[in-house]
Amino acid sequence: MKIGIxxxxxxGGWIGVSMARAGHDISVLAxxxxxxxxxxxxxxxxxxxxxxxxxxxASQDAAILGVQDVLVITVKGPALPQLAPTLAPMIGPETxxxxxxxxxxxxxxxxxxxxxxATRLKSVDPAGVIEAAIxxxxxxxxxxxxxxxxxxxxxxxxxxxxxxIFGEPRGGTTPRLTxxxxxxxAAGFEAEAxxxxxxxxxxxxxxxxxxxxxxxxxxxxxxxxxxxxxxxxFVLAVMKExxxxxxxxxxxxxxRGEDRNQVTRQLGAFxxxxxxxxxAGRPIELDALVAAPREIAQALSIPTPNIDALFGLSRVFxxxxxxxxx
Numbered sequence: 001m002k003i004g005i006x007x008x009x010x011x012g013g014w015i016g017v018s019m020a021r022a023g024h025d026i027s028v029l030a031x032x033x034x035x036x037x038x039x040x041x042x043x044x045x046x047x048x049x050x051x052x053x054x055x056x057x058a059s060q061d062a063a064i065l066g067v068q069d070v071l072v073i074t075v076k077g078p079a080l081p082q083l084a085p086t087l088a089p090m091i092g093p094e095t096x097x098x099x100x101x102x103x104x105x106x107x108x109x110x111x112x113x114x115x116x117x118a119t120r121l122k123s124v125d126p127a128g129v130i131e132a133a134i135x136x137x138x139x140x141x142x143x144x145x146x147x148x149x150x151x152x153x154x155x156x157x158x159x160x161x162x163x164x165i166f167g168e169p170r171g172g173t174t175p176r177l178t179x180x181x182x183x184x185x186a187a188g189f190e191a192e193a194x195x196x197x198x199x200x201x202x203x204x205x206x207x208x209x210x211x212x213x214x215x216x217x218x219x220x221x222x223x224x225x226x227x228x229x230x231x232x233x234f235v236l237a238v239m240k241e242x243x244x245x246x247x248x249x250x251x252x253x254x255x256r257g258e259d260r261n262q263v264t265r266q267l268g269a270f271x272x273x274x275x276x277x278x279x280a281g282r283p284i285e286l287d288a289l290v291a292a293p294r295e296i297a298q299a300l301s302i303p304t305p306n307i308d309a310l311f312g313l314s315r316v317f318x319x320x321x322x323x324x325x326x
Contacts, residue, residue: 001183002027004068004090006083007075008034008043008058010148011100013156015072017045020054022187027065028058029090035060037154046157067092070180073099076277077124077288078325080106084133096176097134098166100142102212102273103205103288106130107139109296111170113198114249116299123291123326140180141167141197143204149276160267163190167197202251206242207260209289210235212274213314216284221269226261235261237306245297245304277323284323286314291326 001024005016008030020026020043028038038058045052059065068090075083080101091097099105106125112118125131146161166180177193184191194200211222214231218224226232239257246253274284290311297304318324 001025001069002067004029004065004071005056006071006073006087006090007079008038008154009074009076010150010156011144011146012072012074013043013045013150013154014146014148014158015074015100016056017043017052017054017156018187018189019184020056021052022183024183024187026054026056027068027090028056029060029062029065029087030058031060033153037152041154044155046151046155048158062086063089065090068095070096070098070183073097073101075101076283077101077103077285078283081125081127081129084130087133091134091138095138096140096180097138098140098142098180099134100144100164101288102285103209104201104292104296105141105288107134107136107141107169108198108201108292109249110136113251114247116249116296119299121292121295123287123295136169139169140177141169141194141201143194143197143200145204147270162188163192165192165194165197165200167194167200169197171196196250198249199251202242202246202249203253205289205293206239206246206253207264208272209242209293210238210310211264212272212289213284213286213310215272215275216278217313217317219275219278221271221275222264222267223269226265232261234306234310238310241297241302241304241307242293245293245300245302248300248302249296278321282323283325284314284318286311286318286324287326290314 003024004027005012006029008028016026042053042055109119143165145163147159151157181191236257243253294307
C-alpha cells in the first residue's frame with residue numbers, strides 16, 4: 001500500500017520504518033531538520049535487535065506526496081488544527097485515515113456516546129477545522145501502547161511495547177479494518193481489533209491523564225509520583241472522576257485505580273511524553289488529555305473538582321513557559 005505518515009516524530013518513525021521494511025511505499029510529511037535528514041539518509045529505527053533502516057519519500061508539501069491508500073497522523077495534538085487542512089492532497093475518496101495520537105481525539109463523540117448525542121469537542125477542535133478537513137467516514141481509530149523517542153533528526157529509538165488497537169468510530173468490523181490489521185501484523189506489530197475503539201481510548205486516557213501533567217508540573221518520573229502518598233491519592237481521585245465520566249458515555253472502567261497504577265509502577269523510573277515535551281520546549285498536549293474529559297463532564301453535569309484542579313495548575317504552568325495556548 002501507499003502509506004503516508006503525517007508527523008515524523010517517535011511514533012511516526014516507529015510505524016513508518018516498520019511498514020516500509022514490510023514492503024509498503026512510505027511517504028512522509030515532515031519539515032526542518034527531520035525533513036533534511038529523511039531526504040538525504042534512510043529513516044533509522046533503533047531496536048533491541050539492532051538498527052533498522054528504510055528509505056522513504058519525504059516532503060513538506062502534501063501535494064508532492066499525493067493521494068495515499070492509508071494516512072497515519074502522528075503529530076502532537078496542538079499541531080493538528082493547523083495541519084489538518086493542508087492534508088487534502090494526500091486524501092482521496094478511498095483513503096483510510098488513522099490518527100495515532102494521545103488523549104481524546106476530535107472525532108471521539110461525533111458518533112455520539114452513552115448519554116450524549118453527536119458532539120464536537122470544542123476543547124480539541126474549537127472551530128471545527130479538523131472535522132471539516134478529515135471526514136468521519138474516512139477514519140479508523142487507533143490506540144498506541146508503545147514507547148519510543150526521537151534521538152536525532154530522522155532517528156528513532158523504540159523502547160518497549162508493540163501494541164496497536166484499531167477500530168471503526170461507529171463500532172463493528174469492516175473489510176477495511178481487517179485489511180489494516182492484517183497489514184500491521186505482517187509488519188511485526190501486535191495489532192488488534194476493537195469492537196468499540198472509544199472504550200480503548202478512554203482506558204488509556206484513564207491511566208495517563210494524570211501521570212503526564214503531574215510529571216510536567218513536578219519534573220518527576222512516574223515512580224516518584226506514585227511513591228508520594230499525597231500525590232498518588234490525588235491521582236486516584238482524578239481517576240475516580242474520569243471513571244464516572246466514562247460510565248456515562250459507554251466507556252465503563254472495570255478496574256481499580258490502584259491496580260492500574262501498579263502496572264505503571266512496573267515500568268520503573270520513566271519520563272512521560274509530556275515531561276519530555278516540557279524539557280524540549282515543545283507545546284504540551286493538555287487539551288486532549290485533560291480539557292476534553294473536563295468538557296465532557298460539563299456536558300453531563302458531572303462535578304470534577306480534582307480534574308479542574310489538575311487542568312488549572314497545568315495550564316498556568318504551560319502558559320508561563322509558553323508551552324500552552326487553549
